Amino acid sequence: MTLPLTHQLINLMACLLLLIAFAMVSQRRILRLIYLFALQGLVLSVNTAVVAFATHQPHLYFSAALTLGIKVLALPWLLHRLIDRLNIRWDVETLINIPTTMLVGILLVIVAFNLALPISQLAGTITRSSLGMAMASVLLSFLMMITRRKAVPQVIGFLAMENGLFFAATSATYGMPMVVELGIALDVLVGAFIFGIFFFQIRETFDSLDIHHLEKLKEKT
Amino acid sequence: MNPGFLVSQLFQTLLAVLLAPLVVGWVNQCRAWLQNRSGPGLLQPYRVIAKLFRKDAVVAHNASWLFRFAPYAVFGCMVLAVSIVPLLATDLPFSPAADVIALVGLLALARVWMSLAAMDVGTAFGSLGARREMFVASLAEPALLMVFFTPALISQSTALTTIVETLAHRELTLYPSLAFAGVAFVMLLLAENARIPVDNPATHLELTMIHEALILEYSARHLALLEWAHALKLMTYAGIGIALFLPWGIAAAGQWGVMPLSVLALLAKLLLGGAALAALETVSAKMRIFRVPEFLGMAFLLAVLGMLTRLLLGSAG
Amino acid sequence: MCSAGSAKSKSTCVSSWSSAFVLAVPLYWIAVGLLGLSSKASRRTHARAFFPLGALGGLVLAAGACFSLGAEPQSLVLPLGLPDLPFHVRLDSLSAFFLVLLGAVSTGVSLYCAGYFEKSGDGDIRLICLQYHVFLASMAVVALADDAYLFMVAWETMAVASYFLVTTDHRVAQIRSAGLLYLIVAHVGALSILLCFGTLQLGQWSYAFDAMRGNTLSLPWASIAFVLALFGFGAKAGFLPVHVWLPEAHPAAPSPVSGLLSGVMLKTAVYGLLRVSFDLLHTRVWWWGVAALSLGLATALFGALFAAVQTDMKRLLAYSSIENLGVILAGFGLTILFHSYDMNVLAGLALAATLYHCLNHALFKSLLFLVTGSVMHATSHRSLGKLGGLIRRMPWVAAAGLIGALAIAGLPPLNGFASEWMLFQAFLLSPSLPSSYLSMLVPVATAALALAVAMAGYVMVKFYGVVFLGLPREELAQAHDADHWERAGLAWLAGWCVVLGLLPALVLAAVDPIARALVGATLHDATQESSWLFLTALQPERASYSAPLFLLGIVVTVLATFLLVRRFYHGRVRRSAPWDCGFGPLEPRMQDSAEGFSQPVKQIFESFFKVERLQPSPFDAQPLYRSRIEDRFWYWIYVPVIWFAELISSLVAVLHHGRIHLYLIYSFATLLVLLLLIQ
Secondary structure, three states, X not given: OOOOHHHHHHHHHHHHHHHHHHHHHOOOEHHHHHHHHHHHHHHHHHHHHHHHHHHOOOHHHHHHHHHHHHHHHHXXXXXXXXXHHHOOOOEOOEOOOHHHHHHXXXXXXHHHHHHHHHHHHHOXXXXXXXXXXXXXXXXXXXXXHHOEOEHHHHHHHHHHHHHHHHHHXXXXXXXXXXXXXXXXXXXXXXXXXXXXXHHHHHHHHXXXXXXXXXXXXXXXX | OOHHHHHHHHHHHHHHHHHHHHHHHHHHHHHHHHOOOOOOOOOHHHHHHHHHHHOOEEEEOOOOXXXXXXXXXXXXXHHHHHHHOOOOEOOOOOHHHOOHHHHHHHHHHHHHHHHHHHHHOOOHHHHHHHHHHHHHHHHHHHHHHHHHHHHHHHHOOOOHHHHHHHHHOOOOOOOHHHHHHHHHHHHHHHHHOOOOOOOOOOOOOOOOOXXXXXXXXXXHHHHHHHHHXXXXXXXXXXXXXXXXXXXXXXXXXXXXXXXXXXXXXXXXXXXXXXXXXXXXXXXXXXXXXXXXXXXXXXXXXXXXXXXXHHHHHHHHO | OOOOOOHHHHHHHHHHHHHHHHHHHHHHHHHHHHHHHHOOOOHHHHHHHHHHHHHHHHHHHHHHHHHHOOOOOEEEEEEEEOOOOEEEEEEOHHHHHHXXXXXXHHHHHHHHHHHHOOOOOOOOHHHHHHHHHHHHHHHHHHHHEOEHHHHHHHHHHHHHHHHHHHHHHOOOHHHHHHHHHHHHHHHHHHHHHHHHHHHHOOOOOOOEHHHHHHOOOOHHHHHHHHHHHHHHHHHHHOOOOOOOOHHHHHHHOOHHHHHHHHHHHHHHHHHHHHHHHHHHOOOOOHHHHHHHHHHHHHHHHHHHHHHHOOOEHXXXXXXXXXXXXXXXXXXXXXXHHHHHOOOHHHHHHHHHHHHHHHHHHXXXXXXXXXXXXXXXXXXXXXXXXXXXXXXXXXXHHHHHHHHHHHHHOOOOOOHHHHHHHHHHHHHHOHHHOOOHHHHHHHHHHHHHHHHHHHHHHHHHHHHHHHHHOOOOOOXXXXXXXXXHHHHHHHHHHHHHHHHHHHOHHHHHHHHHHHHHHHOOOXXXXXXXXXXXXXXEOOOOOOOEEOHHHHHHHHHHHHHHHXXXXXXXXXXXXXXXXXXXXXXXXXXXXHOOOHHHHOHHXXXXXXXXXXXXXXXXXXXXXXXXXXXXXXXXXXXXXXXHHHHHHHHHHHHHHHHOOOOHHHHHHHHHHHHHHHHHHHO
16 A cells, blocks of 8 residues: 555655754754754745645645745844854764764654654544654754753754644644744744844853853852 | 576676676776766776786785685675675575575674784784774674664565565655665665775775775785675675665566566666765765764664654555 | 383483483582592592593583473472472473583583693692582582572582682682672572572462462562562673672683683573573563563673773673673563563564573683683783784684684674574564564664674674784793693584584574473474574574575685686795885784774773773883773672671671670670560
């Protein structure tokens, strides 16, 4: 029993999303992180377009275009400008070394797949089997946020998590109402601006974007 | 046993043994073209092997019988390995004797013989090559086993001929699990065959040698056998990759009429594969030996992801 | 006793004769030991007389147990023992398998001892003879025991006899402390086993195994019994974290004794674990299997990594034993996992792989320890940094060592590969487990097993290459090859490594009745035909491997290559110096030392080891580099326990004043209290 081409494409997009999430967890350079994030946005918009084509829901085309505009063009450009002005191009430092991070990532993938199995059997959409992969990429982005020392990769991890949630929403419920999507897109854009402002403040206070400097802010008892 | 099967097995083995240096020559030629120079010609590896066979062997004073025996053992193991892989047809009478795990074990046997022979002479290069080769192999073998897991899950068997038959007779569909496993396999091919980015096959600098350090002390017919065995190893890996990921064109058992077509299909796939390998080598740089575990870890990860994808998506993956 | 009759009665006749021989061998061994103690012959005559007698006993034991493999279990009640608990003895297929293991290995080791002990000057040969044979006899009785009392008596005898053998060279302080550590951990384990038996008898006060078989424990008590058994037998087998005695005790003992310790004594622990989990406990829970599997894989990885960074020959082999016991435990865990989900045929496959690996490890590990014994005798060096190039001076030992190293690295067509092949096939079948978490986690765990196996290859190339190949790192001109007795022992063990690799069907035929008894199904339930040529997992279409054809293929291609090359291109061979890059003459010190060979592993896996380095500075008159690798478990677990024990004993020492009046007051007070209580 073979699936039609659209189903296979959606499965392939889900796998690519997971692959990009892993690549981001194991990446060392910030510039490549941003490119991977842009690629993830591209995968997301292609997937939305394919779902729109397969289920004949034209409003998803708008969603795909919105994703393309914001996540592939606007946000990466913003982040690129940010790291240019902050003048950071170093290797990303991690709390635990990269092979261990990848092993933990595999365990998270297994957990996510197992959580998704009963849900995907109940859901009635065509893309139900890719729900597990979307959850796995959410968990991996969270892992990326936890295991980084500097601020910018943590923000990218946060944005990648939002990507994974968006994918999960598309695959489980054929997208969200347009109002919710526009609201989320705006939130993400405004959030990126605010992050940029905060980074400058942190850098001015501590002369570095290393997160552990923020621990100095706790009260001395 | 049908004598026709035996003939087909011998024909396939002989074809692989004779074709292997040509594959290496093609890869080198593609690399030369990509680097904007005129290469040494497609048949250069044959000329090198012929030249080496005619020379006198120079052996160190303190080399033992192991040093002189190892090239024959390695060559024999590689010939056996290439006869297990179904290149032209799936009716190989030798295939019930060795499955995929035995193939991995056979490649490990050849590797151990080479490493021991390299340590036999007592030079610094030999032991350096031996330790690096065994270390890279000890990380690559688990990844290779995981790569084999996915097709074994799909076809419910670890015999290569059964895997090929199952995979070749499915309709043309995108299997993400096999895609992951395929990328992982390419990375492992680079690692195990001493290609950039893991090892430079054309270098003799101590900092960058792995495979070359193992065969540094050899000369004449021993070196010729080892170079041929190296080419055969590349042929074996290419054959495994084709059998697992591009199995269309391999004749099923007993179909003699399709044999010329399968030879043509094999040549076409090797042509494309060799060009792709050369392109990959040209755009990558050799990485530090201590970054190699990360590279192999990535390959292992992709292979495991492929297997998990298969388990999650079921027959759709 | 036997009359001419039908084939069935003839076979029972044969099996009753063979079981009689099997039961007689432990007594024969004790007799040989006592004779050896009382003999006044010279060292040379003593060794050459008594150890071959022991070898003969081993041969008879192995042959007799072979016949009992497929037969019905035979029990006997001996007139010895406690008044209401006489010694029960039972010979069933599981005991027979481990007796075959013991007999085969001890034959080779005893033959080797005949040549080994005549040379080394330390230790009184008569005492060694007694301790050695009592050790062998106690291990045989452990496999035969059918009640808890005889089992514990034999277990303790085994521990005490091996303690004396380990501390043969008791004038060296390090050996004494190694023996003490060994004894302490062995007794902690024995205590845990005793508690396990206490749990199994369920308040009925009958310690015979037959009574325990009849008991059905509730799930919490069964789990407690299983955990106690795992800990207790694990302390003897060297599982994490009670493994610390192994790398100290096995190198401290004389080499043949190390071979027996690694080869056979660790397997008696596996026997005990199998007996308790499958024969005496009737429930099987999935998390037992998961616990055993993860502990086994962790032990295997630990052993492999630590073996890769050792610089002492025998410590390297000791850590390699830890690795292989981890692999065996992983197979055991997989068996329990399959059995708890009622997938009995798969459980039979995993059990067959586990038992096969037990036998293989016994053979090749003892072979390797005997090889180190010959090397130590010839060169009086133990450290890898002082050896090298011995393949030219000791060709026989080198050839035996090559077979052992190739076998332990899991390379076809030898026996290590066959058992690992079966274990991989069992792991490959695990995606069919019903639980979705397990069906995803267990295949990923296969990668850990593959890493341990691949690391074993690395370790063995290091061991063989540094000891036998290359140039001698110190002056080793006086090294001589092994003598005839030693060669006989080495050849016996190496030959069996090859035979068991080429004919795995022999072992599978032996394991069949065990699998049927323990898990209720065997491999041959899945496939009706079984041929001696092929090793199959479930069906031949699924996976098959034939070692004889493999070997034939290699031999044919190598011969064909050689003949063709000789016919067409026969150049001469010229000897000259090795290529030195233009720097001048090569020193033996320029080749890799043992530390150098392990440097990639030390660098990449640094967080697993505790490394202490002493680096030289450029201003040192005599620069010195030293690096010591230690086990973190010693500092995490054992040092706090030792500190706590010393604290408790120092508190108790408060009661010791040395004054007689105080002690009399203690006795008086206790007497008063007891009298009041009884009232």
